[in-house]
Amino acid sequence: MDTLLATLVSGLVLGSLYALMASGLSLVWTTLGVFNFAHGALMMVGAFIAWTVSEAVGAGPVAGVVAGTLGAGLIGIVIERLVIRPFYASRNMLLVTAMTTLAVTIILERGAQMIWGPRLKQLPPLVDGEIRLFGNAISAHEALLLVAAPVILIALWRFTVSSKIGRSLRAVGQNQDSAALIGVDVPKAFALAFAISAALAGLTGALLGSIRFITPAMGSEPLTKAMIVVIFGGLGSLGSTAGAAYLIGFIEAFLVLWVGLYWTPFALFLLMILVLLLRPNGIFGKR
């Protein structure tokens, strides 16, 4: 019983992380039709910026998280402008931007290595102490993550459903020309979607930075997971992406319990392939 509850809690933590990562990836996909392979690297940059502001500058972890979020968002705008926007009209936009965003990943990872060096870094938790959840002790920082993820996701969802700007992002994703003809600035909408997505990645990194070590390569595993989540969820709405994120979080936690840490990534991929064989449009996608 205890292991079951502990596994559930660990699944919830993983699910929250994946939901934050994947919602940004999914926002860029639904608005621009692009898969941003630099999403994991943006997360890593967010963590490093947070570390610099919090530890090197000494402004504290809260300022660090804010700086990591905003910094990653700004870098996202630059990435969109430099390596995505020139290819809007290209017929092979999806393939070309896959390459350019992979290139950005390499640049960011090498750059981080040069700037911050090889020493492992970690952020202090945003809140100290422990909290008991279902009889399990988890750090207050993880508990904060559990609460923050749904709040942020719901805020993002309300934004895209109710606000004028948020609706215009959805409109651009569904029909660029029609959006332009009602007065939406399509390139601006793309830049905004990319900025929000990058900021979410940076926030995830800054929050993760006190749970795991901050290294130049720390983004690659969460990126893989976020991609699995987005494809699992059916490459569609925020709701199905979030649902898939928590589902994968739980599955992963249980796989760790059953097959061990070593085989979990393999089992997860196997499961994804099986799901896609049976439901080509993802777990929540329409047949």
Added chain:
Amino acid sequence: MTPLLDVKDVQAGYGDMRVLHGLSLHIGAEESIGLFGPNGHGKTTLLKTISSLVRPTAGSITFDGIDITGRKPPAIVEAGLIHAPQGNTLFGNMRIAETLELAAFSKRASNGAQKRLDEVYALFPRLAERKTQLAKTLSGGERQMLSIGCALMCAPRLLMLDEPTLGLSPRLKEELGAAIGEISKSGVPLIVVEQDIEFLLSHRPAISGGAWRRRARDRPRERARP
């Protein structure tokens, strides 16, 4: 009197293929015109060039005395020059009410948006009955209504409709024709692209606020009053 819209010697196309070879056209503030011609002769391209979805390679476009050649689409919408595209599916995963509200996106259009929304629902009661229906599930006729409704939400000072009755049954055509007549009567000048000349002519009395000019495609510059 300066024309409301003045298109001068415009050349435009896609890549190396030129579709408009120096086309000129003008329309006054009090008139509406119909455009017709065979398929593939560039009617849609002309409207896209005016609304800046396609950039002209030569020539100039002036709206209300202001040169709008090569301006971005949002600036043109802000000026009140509105284009309801051909065969439009709009935003498939948005509901009717949501789409119409969003269509009042420009600063100009956000003033009095509620009043215009009521007017659109009064003009197309079918849309009012289906406010929460997704656009992708609408019938062809309802989509055209939504498309025109969206254009009206943009607070047009000049409205360009690209084949608003494409593929509709005669009865629906009548219904839409009447609605277009209403729009014209409310004082909005129209440019209507239509294959069905009979349809245009049958609504002539309703559409023509002032002169009703017939204009063939770009090269033959004949202008005949029916």
